[in-house]
Amino acid sequence: MKTFALKGNLLYTAGPSRLESFQDHYLVCEDGHVAGIFDTLPARYAGIAVEDSSGALIVPGMTDLHVHAPQYAFRGLGMDMELLDWLRAYTFPEESRYGDMVYAEKAYGVFVDDLKHSTATRACIFATIHPDTTLLLMRMLEKTGLVTKVGKVNMDANSPDDYVETTADSLAATVAWIRQSLSAFRYVSPILTPRFVPSCSAALMAGLGRLQGEYGLPVQSHLSENPGEVDWVKALFPDSTCYGDVYDRFGLFGSGGPTVMAHCVYSSDAEIKLLRERGVFVAHCPQSNVNLSSGIAPVRKYLENGLSVGLGSDIAGGYSLSGFRAVADAVSVSRLYWRLVDDGCKPLTLPEAFYLATKGGGAFFGKVGSFEAGYEFDALVLDDTLWPSLRPLAPEKRLERLVYLGDDRCIRQKYVQGRKIFG
């Protein structure tokens, strides 16, 4: 892969506390990785291609740590219920349609195209229980050049008659799907995806735990999203010490491989401890947690406890794929948490929330989400000329404004691992 440079106002967060800013500098890409940041190009880079976006903002690509591809078709609709009713009324009926290849191709086509043009360069994606259309989704995603982890969902309990598997079928289909997908793609890989504890029998979770060991796969699921759900899990597994402990007993909580759990709105101290000990990532999904009246996850507390945290759109509990919106929402709900719940939990700053969207969630994919040397070259070139400013604004201020006012119109170019995705 060729060496090249982007030139513009580079902004990134090496840590959560502040934005690093390099005005009209060169960001050099070698072999898909960041080689360095330079105010003038060193002699060794003489003659390399330079995309000159002087004046524009260039930031690391964002990671959507939690998104349901089949729910994209009803985003912005039916957000008048809490989680468990919402699953039954809207989500399961929609997901059950994805047994149909024709329908899935049409619906996933819209999702994949919008994801390609979104802020996300990486994503952890739930499909449905159907292995054939999960593979279809993976093939479609592969063509975008984004790096994604995609899961065939497992559900064998407490599920509708027309959207459920037997334990044996679920495991057999999962094995077949893993074998078909594990080495089939360059940019897309499988991730084990037990939907959540209530929809998985102990036998299914045990089987998935064995598959994780065998194939070394990562895991994604849901954790402590809603009070009714948390109570239900406790009733199903009365001797568990916390919701996360149930996954952990079956080897699905970070002991066997990288694991990400969405939500964590109601994680107890015991669960926080387990999340830290197992290195499990938290996918914070602020918009979804508001829409489904779940509550607010205490992200400040998680950061202070050393947890790994990123942001998720949680389509279609959330309605927006935009990482800008996720950053803004993360800041917003943290302010309300401070005001209404615990004034010991300081609101997130904009750089902190931006860090979650980039390096925080990117870490689930390795050295991703920063412009430090050695990081994979994921970048967004951003255009904020939609909003005239009456005076010059520092790049940090322009980024703040873009987070609040921006949408996909502002993304001029997108790079993943040095590949230009569009623009």
Place this chain on the structure above:
Amino acid sequence: MKTFALKGNLLYTAGPSRLESFQDHYLVCEDGHVAGIFDTLPARYAGIAVEDSSGALIVPGMTDLHVHAPQYAFRGLGMDMELLDWLRAYTFPEESRYGDMVYAEKAYGVFVDDLKHSTATRACIFATIHPDTTLLLMRMLEKTGLVTKVGKVNMDANSPDDYVETTADSLAATVAWIRQSLSAFRYVSPILTPRFVPSCSAALMAGLGRLQGEYGLPVQSHLSENPGEVDWVKALFPDSTCYGDVYDRFGLFGSGGPTVMAHCVYSSDAEIKLLRERGVFVAHCPQSNVNLSSGIAPVRKYLENGLSVGLGSDIAGGYSLSGFRAVADAVSVSRLYWRLVDDGCKPLTLPEAFYLATKGGGAFFGKVGSFEAGYEFDALVLDDTLWPSLRPLAPEKRLERLVYLGDDRCIRQKYVQGRKIFG
């Protein structure tokens, strides 16, 4: 004015409980008012002009009940403080620039153009303390055809040295401004605008109360937005029964004319009673209340207590002029209020929040914000074709999706009092 009709999917809320929906009907405008809704045009309307937007959604224009024009220049910036610090750090320095006609014309030009293309057909607008540029803003707004109430701000206490008036100057400038603006415009009218209690001396408020009596003007101000502000008002007027009682003592709380108070996040039972007795409107500004960490106003409680409530963008405590966003945010924060503060306060439904944005706030302007016969003909023709749907959606569902996903790109045409504003 000529009689004409719009044809399309008509949606409005006669009351807060539900959306009325008329698919591909005619909405007839006579003399700037709604004459009726018809599935086929009656014989008496034979030959009138028909704008055929069959398939599109047509909804009443929205009212932005609280917006600061001079703050538009820094929207999306500097939202890392609470109210009183934010005023000192960002707001007062920006507003003080509006003594300069050249600067004001440039800055107000951006605001006025964006307001023209926003969801708002009506707005209650704060300018600054400067009468000349307040008149300039009014002249600029007049050209848009929107119906607006604009206030020269009064501030003679607890304000920065370079952004304050003497009591006498403030009153004299206000009288001169009222005389210059009262009959100068067709669509723009003056509204008395004491900034808020802390920045107004008793003598100033008493003088403004007399002016209200003399000129019969409406009033706009701020009320019970932030705990620190509420405490300050109590310290300034220790014998007041509530914050609103201070305005009331000076005849600035609905006793003399229509009055709208922004925020009401911390209104006591005594204040709620006074708001109801005086018929004072509440401008609910959910986005601003989040951004400035103010909290969440208990709108459900206000509706149950029979208060008049509308929505405000509160630029630049809020960053979005969009009424769609205000509706979505009103629903969102009401869910968090239910979850985190008081589960006796049911979340707002989407039709309820839509009602606030249209007929609720529109009532401050008279019979505005509905398609009932006799209402002023304010309408938005909306385009939701940006988002393909895999199956037909009822108009109510399309509106819900548009509220969550939409922006100014979705407004195809706008009408105010029967005048086409654009499209």
